[in-house]
Amino acid sequence: MRLTQPLPSFLASSLAHEQPQCLLRGTSPVASGMNFFLELWKTKGRIMSMIAAYYKNKSILITGATGFMGKVLMEKLLRTSPDLKVIYILMRPKAGQTLPQRMLQILSSKLFEKVKEVCPNMHEKIRPIYADLGQSDLAISKEDMQELLSCTNIIFHCAATVRFDEPLRHAVQLNVTATQQLLLMASQMPKLEVFVHISTAFSNCNLKHIDEVIYPCQVEPKKIIDSMQWLDDAIVDEITPKLIGDRPNTYTYTKALGEVVVQQESENLNIAIIRPSIVGATWQEPFPVSPAPGPQAGLHVDLLLAQTSSCPSSFSSHEMLDKGVLLAGVSLGWVDNLNGPSGLIIAAGKGLLRSVKAAPMAVADLIPVDTVVNLTLAVGWYTAVHRPQSTLIYHCTSGNLNPCNWGKMGLQIMASFEKIPYEKPFRRPNADFTTNTFTNQYWKAVSHWAPAIMYDLYLQLTGRKPRFTKLMNRLSKTLSMLEYFVNHSWEWSTSNTDMLMLELSPEDQRVFNFDIRQLNWLDYIENYVLGIKKYLLKEDMSGIPKARQQLKKLRNIHYFFNTALFLITWRLLIARSQMARNVWLFIVSFCYKFLSYFRASSTLKA
Ligand SMILES: CCCCCCCCCCCCCCCCCCCCCCCC(=O)SCCNC(=O)CCNC(=O)[C@H](O)C(C)(C)COP(=O)(O)OP(=O)(O)OC[C@H]1O[C@@H](n2cnc3c(N)ncnc32)[C@H](O)[C@@H]1OP(=O)(O)O
Numbered sequence: 001m002r003l004t005q006p007l008p009s010f011l012a013s014s015l016a017h018e019q020p021q022c023l024l025r026g027t028s029p030v031a032s033g034m035n036f037f038l039e040l041w042k043t044k045g046r047i048m049s050m051i052a053a054y055y056k057n058k059s060i061l062i063t064g065a066t067g068f069m070g071k072v073l074m075e076k077l078l079r080t081s082p083d084l085k086v087i088y089i090l091m092r093p094k095a096g097q098t099l100p101q102r103m104l105q106i107l108s109s110k111l112f113e114k115v116k117e118v119c120p121n122m123h124e125k126i127r128p129i130y131a132d133l134g135q136s137d138l139a140i141s142k143e144d145m146q147e148l149l150s151c152t153n154i155i156f157h158c159a160a161t162v163r164f165d166e167p168l169r170h171a172v173q174l175n176v177t178a179t180q181q182l183l184l185m186a187s188q189m190p191k192l193e194v195f196v197h198i199s200t201a202f203s204n205c206n207l208k209h210i211d212e213v214i215y216p217c218q219v220e221p222k223k224i225i226d227s228m229q230w231l232d233d234a235i236v237d238e239i240t241p242k243l244i245g246d247r248p249n250t251y252t253y254t255k256a257l258g259e260v261v262v263q264q265e266s267e268n269l270n271i272a273i274i275r276p277s278i279v280g281a282t283w284q285e286p287f288p289v290s291p292a293p294g295p296q297a298g299l300h301v302d303l304l305l306a307q308t309s310s311c312p313s314s315f316s317s318h319e320m321l322d323k324g325v326l327l328a329g330v331s332l333g334w335v336d337n338l339n340g341p342s343g344l345i346i347a348a349g350k351g352l353l354r355s356v357k358a359a360p361m362a363v364a365d366l367i368p369v370d371t372v373v374n375l376t377l378a379v380g381w382y383t384a385v386h387r388p389q390s391t392l393i394y395h396c397t398s399g400n401l402n403p404c405n406w407g408k409m410g411l412q413i414m415a416s417f418e419k420i421p422y423e424k425p426f427r428r429p430n431a432d433f434t435t436n437t438f439t440n441q442y443w444k445a446v447s448h449w450a451p452a453i454m455y456d457l458y459l460q461l462t463g464r465k466p467r468f469t470k471l472m473n474r475l476s477k478t479l480s481m482l483e484y485f486v487n488h489s490w491e492w493s494t495s496n497t498d499m500l501m502l503e504l505s506p507e508d509q510r511v512f513n514f515d516i517r518q519l520n521w522l523d524y525i526e527n528y529v530l531g532i533k534k535y536l537l538k539e540d541m542s543g544i545p546k547a548r549q550q551l552k553k554l555r556n557i558h559y560f561f562n563t564a565l566f567l568i569t570w571r572l573l574i575a576r577s578q579m580a581r582n583v584w585l586f587i588v589s590f591c592y593k594f595l596s597y598f599r600a601s602s603t604l605k606a
């Protein structure tokens with residue numbers, strides 16, 4: 001039986017408790033006697049979220065909760081289901097911080113500000129557990145393992161290495177072996193209701209059209225895992241290109257292997273796989289902007305400024321930015337790492353990145369992180385309550401429902417820099433896409449390397465430490481890793497995701513919105529650029545007028561430099577070439593004749 005009406009929390013949670021403890025597929029979770037309550041609920045007509053209610057009193061295990069997606073997942077869970085029992089976080093100490101210190105830092109970040117209002121005791125709901133997914137047994141202590149095995153109801157497996165240049169051995173350990181270990185743990189959890197595995201839409205990027213199915217790998221994952229035990233590093237490096245075949249990197253390859261492992265180990269488990277495309281900054285949550293009526297609709301950044309109470313509403317956004325208005329309390333486009341487009345947007349905004357080899361018409365399949373998280377929570381609920389017969393794969397992509405190409409996205413990124421300039425730019429932002437390899441190499445030499453070398457020379461001459469050639473090296477490496485994804489297009493079918501949307505009650509469709517058709521790309525990109533400035537670069541909005549002045553100065557320098565370069569080149573040419581002299585004489589005499597004609601005709605008219 002499919003539930004299409006919202007259930008009251010007591011009913012939803014009692015239904016969840018009614019479920020068989022072990023995860024056998026195909027069994028209906030709804031006891032027939034519950035129909036009475038269902039009818040009662042329908043007649044009362046009260047609205048509440050079935051998904052949020054499902055997570056009540058649940059013990060949830062999350063891997064990768066310290067990562068970009070994991071943090072947003074944890075935030076949304078705590079905000080919408082503050083009465084969940086506990087969230088176990090499998091994590092490792094990092095940068096000299098212990099587990100509690102790391103967790104405290106995350107929970108006291110801006111992202112969790114809203115949670116504090118609804119769940120003041122959120123610290124008590126989080127239980128960090130030491131684990132290193134890089135070790136074969138995950139390094140979980142016996143006591144912790146005991147607690148996890150006996151208490152966990154739901155698993156969200158987000159942890160992975162997302163580096164494209166990861167050595168195969170490490171990528172296999174993190175993305176394949178650790179997944180296998182977790183599945184083994186899951187099979188020993190009597191109270192487990194669902195295991196949600198986060199993969200990537202690019203796990204099969206060697207195909208053009210990708211369905212919501214698991215594609216077999218040429219070499220069995222188990223064989224790969226075994227061979228990593230005894231092959232030495234040199235041999236692993238040698239066979240890596242052969243194994244990854246027509247995939248661009250070890251990341252996509254090992255994520256594909258991870259999916260096959262999930263399929264093979266999923267016999268008695270209730271599992272779902274989510275495949276997001278390129279995950280970008282948040283779109284609607286946790287810092288929403290209320291919808292703007294009338295002609296302002298859609299202008300989120302402008303609206304954001306108009307909502308800042310300290311400003312007279314008659315000011316335009318530019319006026320308000322000029323007045324140094326702080327976007328206090330209202331924030332959009334939350335992002336906290338340089339992965340995906342974020343690093344390149346910074347490089348373009350700072351004027352370092354000028355040329356990207358890309359196909360402007362290729363689909364830019366970006367998906368906001370809050371959309372991915374909403375789908376993930378909806379999938380967790382659906383899989384636990386409806387227990388599909390087979391493992392369902394959900395594509396979380398934008399291309400087929402609301403496509404935007406790289407050309408349009410690039411233009412909007414560049415336009416956003418006019419409104420929201422970044423501080424201390426190296427040069428005026430002026431990036432472009434090129435389709436031709438030769439042209440791209442030319443622009444890289446002229447616009448990336450030459451200015452960086454010249455600037456470093458200047459820094460050295462003035463007794464400072466050169467740094468731009470090093471930065472360019474890093475940028476070149478990043479570009480070479482990411483360019484594959486901006487030069488190809490893929491089609492992902494989304495039948496399961498579409499089906500799930502229809503299964504959601506209107507309230508759940510609102511609270512756990514993953515309908516990407518509602519996204520306005522122009523607003524989203526502008527908010528993304530703004531979010532990068534605020535959360536990644538940690539720049540103050542009050543510095544915007546100064547940053548604009550700086551851009552004007554750089555623009556003037558650019559014009560001056562170009563004019564000077566032209567005149568010098570021309571002067572040198574005239575000095576050395578008869579042809580250049582002839583051209584010059586022709587231009588001068590043409591201008592003289594034109595002016596004489598113009599003067600004569602205006603004298604006649606007078
Ligand atoms: C018509 C008008 C046109 C106008 C053009 C406008 C252009 C504007 C911008 C264009 C945007 C184009 C966007 C293209 C984006 C395509 C993205 C495709 C992504 C596909 C996603 C697949 C989906 C997934 O499933 S996985 C998630 C994505 N994963 C990643 O993105 C990881 C990529 N990163 C890596 O693999 C590595 O970090 C690597 C190889 C890039 C760099 O490795 P390296 O060892 O050199 O550095 P690190 O140790 O990682 O870091 C050192 C240093 O660099 C900083 N850094 C890290 N990453 C980046 C980055 N992406 N960009 C810039 N800087 C980066 C890092 O913070 C460190 O800094 P420190 O100061 O030293 O700490």
Ligand SMILES: NC(=O)C1=CN([C@@H]2O[C@H](COP(=O)(O)OP(=O)(O)OC[C@H]3O[C@@H](n4cnc5c(N)ncnc54)[C@H](OP(=O)(O)O)[C@@H]3O)[C@@H](O)[C@H]2O)C=CC1
Pocket residue numbers: 063064065066067068069070090091092094131132133134135157158159160161162174198199200201255275276277278279280337339340
């Ligand atoms: N970002 C994207 O564009 C996309 C991501 N995905 C998938 O989404 C998931 C989350 O990605 P995202 O949040 O962006 O990635 P992040 O790199 O931000 O986070 C990765 C997480 O994995 C954890 N992790 C890595 N190595 C270990 C380890 N040895 N032991 C314990 N934990 C470890 C990290 O912990 P720590 O903080 O300690 O490093 C971190 O919490 C991944 O499965 C990824 O494949 C899919 C499509 C696109």
